[in-house]
Amino acid sequence: MTDSFKANRTKSALIQAAHDRMLAARRKAAVYDGDLDRARPAYYVGPGWHAILDDLVRDFAEFYSLGFLAAHEKWGELRVAYLYSGDRQADVDAIVQRAADMCLASCWYCGQPGQIKKERWWRVRCEEHWSAE
Structure with a gap:
């Protein structure tokens, strides 16, 4: 794996985690x-x-x-x-x-x-x- 591929995968995982936290907060507030x-x-x-x-x-x-x-x-x-x-x-x-x-x-x-x-x-x-x- 190249460094840029690892960086993109890490960035995607961070974005997905932030999205999941946002959805969980909305579900809790609804x-x-x-x-x-x-x-x-x-x-x-x-x-x-x-x-x-x-x-x-x-x-x-x-x-x-x-x-x-x-x-x-x-x-x-x-x-x-x-x-x-x-x-x-x-x-x-x-x-x-x-x-x-x-x-x-x-x-x-x-x-x-x-x-x-x-x-x-x-x-x-x-x-x-x-x-x-």
């Missing part, structure tokens, strides 16, 4: 059982969307090996991070899309009916919270 007390600290959205995310986490708990990691807002829309390696990806996608659609019609602050608009950034707000900004 909420698989619908425990809202563990899931809510990973809601990086306004309080108006929390009820929608609570329903999403409960729906995720009905699937084997589907773990909720986090949720945040980007471009006015909901983004959800999760772990899943099963064969029902279309069902999981439908749950996430339903929650995202509900968030597009709910105020980020209070949960009342709202709409997405762009002023400086894309946001979903009710009339009261649009006028307050």
Whole structure:
């Protein structure tokens, strides 16, 4: 074996070990059982969307090996991070899309009916919270 081959093999082993540690940490952090007390600290959205995310986490708990990691807002829309390696990806996608659609019609602050608009950034707000900004 050449020195470069040994170095590449060592580097690959180190990368694989780091990847395995990262996956283990994500599996440990993921909420698989619908425990809202563990899931809510990973809601990086306004309080108006929390009820929608609570329903999403409960729906995720009905699937084997589907773990909720986090949720945040980007471009006015909901983004959800999760772990899943099963064969029902279309069902999981439908749950996430339903929650995202509900968030597009709910105020980020209070949960009342709202709409997405762009002023400086894309946001979903009710009339009261649009006028307050």
